[in-house]
Amino acid sequence: MRGHAGVTETPAGRGRRKMSAAGRKAIAEAQRKRWAESKVAADGKAPKPAKKPKRKMSAEGRANIVAALKKRWAAKKTAAKKS
Secondary structure (H helix, E strand, C coil): CCCCCCCCCCCCCCCCCCCCHHHHHHHHHHHHHHHHHHHHHHHCCCCCCCCCCCCCCCHHHHHHHHHHHHHHHHHHHHHHHHC
């Protein structure tokens, strides 16, 4: 990069762009995947992918879903009685 050494100014009127944590994570994951593929090509065997932990629903979340279902079914019953 000729002529750019030590230049840290940003163009007039524009602040420094920021990347979200999610964006950085996605880029890092993609790079890890590319790196793993290149290692497989060199070694000839694939490493085991890490298992994602199972997601668990909280009791409160489950109760909210049950309450919403009961409300929905009650509304459906009343609508059926009216018709």
